[in-house]
Amino acid sequence: MRRAASVLAACVLLALAPAGCGSDNEGDSGAPGVVATGPASSVPATRVPGVSGNVPVNPTPRPRSGTVAVAALGDSITAGTPLYDPDPDVRKQIGDDLDERSQWEYWFTAAHPRYEIRNCGVNGERTDEIARRLQTCAAGAKVLVVQGGINDIAQGRSVEDAARNLRVMYAAGKKLGLDVYGVEVLPWNNGYPQAAPLVTRLNTLLRAAAKAEGVTVFPWYAALEDPENRGRMRAELTIEGNHPTVAGYKKLAEAMELP
Template identity: 25%
Template sequence: MKFKIIFSLILIATTNLYAQVVPDSLKHTPQVPVKENFADDWAALSKYKKENEELGLPKKGEKRVVFLGSSIFEFWKQKDPGFFAGRPYIDRGISGQISPQLLIRFRQDVIDLKPKAVIILAGSNDIAGNTGHVTNKSILDCIASMAELAKKHHIKVILCKYVPVYEYAWNKNIKDASEKIISLNKAIVAYAEKEHFTVVDYFTPLVDERNGQKAELTVDGVHPNLAGYKLMEVVTEVAIKQAFKNRY
């Protein structure tokens, strides 16, 4: 009996000593939040996911138009937010994206938003990437798939003649960029005419004598400045009105 009492006292003393020696940081280890891994989100669906949920469906009579593209569209809203404010225009541009990424995003960032029309600007980043696997056909295949999805969901299709580019400052290994853009634009226009889609011409208002962008309308030879976007806004409004008249 005496042995049991002595053992109990030793155990209590040891426990108290341990409690005094062990730092609080070890006794109460904080839970570190696990950072979500977006390695599988190649098309950056996460970028607009929350914004899309907050946006909701169009109001009755709203003629919503989604602008789907890369940096040209993403920077547009930054340069001239007033063009989008008060209009049913939804900017869904993501800098650096190529046409297959736009295709992956098409359901979430276009179809699910229930727009009346979509403006698809694609191809320049495919060319600028210099992967060696890009052709007009591969770009047009993605554009055609997006257009067919839009048509199936009763969304008017507006395709774009891409803005002129003489040279990509970040990848000067791309030779004859201007000729590649012109060739792509011809292919897009031919496809649009065949399918009776509307075309918005972003090339002609911005082009200079070298088939690049006019210096006074661009920040880097690829992306328009505010003055450039103002010209794009004029032809965009015309194209949207024309698209809503089309009866395909």
């Protein structure tokens, strides 16, 4: 098992296609209910060979003097959907509704200005697709925050495979010398009730994977779950049943503590 994990980690570090990392299906990035136009950070988008679409990451990051560079790697929840996105083309599509507060990165840096967060969120990506961008996103960073998994569920993928991909990313980040952190998958109102046990199962598996790699996982699920409607986000904290409101993203930031 350890040898298999190290082989997968090496695969991520080489930025191979998903087929080389134990997945032989690309899948589309338009999972119903999970993929939406969204917002994220002010980092310019660039095109990375082998990855479709614009990747919101600066390949040669230059953090401000005295700041701690954090790479935030994930899907639309990292990007800040539906009111923000790190891709300037997506931000143009959002138009007048654009709101930079619609991302956990905004709230975290507002409360902790010594951090400079690079938003590498891409709407609709599964964990295997997110893994392909790890090395580029993490270049020059000290801290890596890994988020993902809901699109695997939305696209009918195995939660065991998703947890395995997350563990690979945890291990790969540590191999790069980064302080690595994970986050829980959020409740998915529009997928309820069918998706609820899958989300719970994936969170159990990813916490076990993180523990095995010595990685802290932030309690995002609990931060947004409705205590009176278990398995769903509180109504006031989700904008359309898939993604958090501005207040919801603030709650996610408050549930985090970086070194």
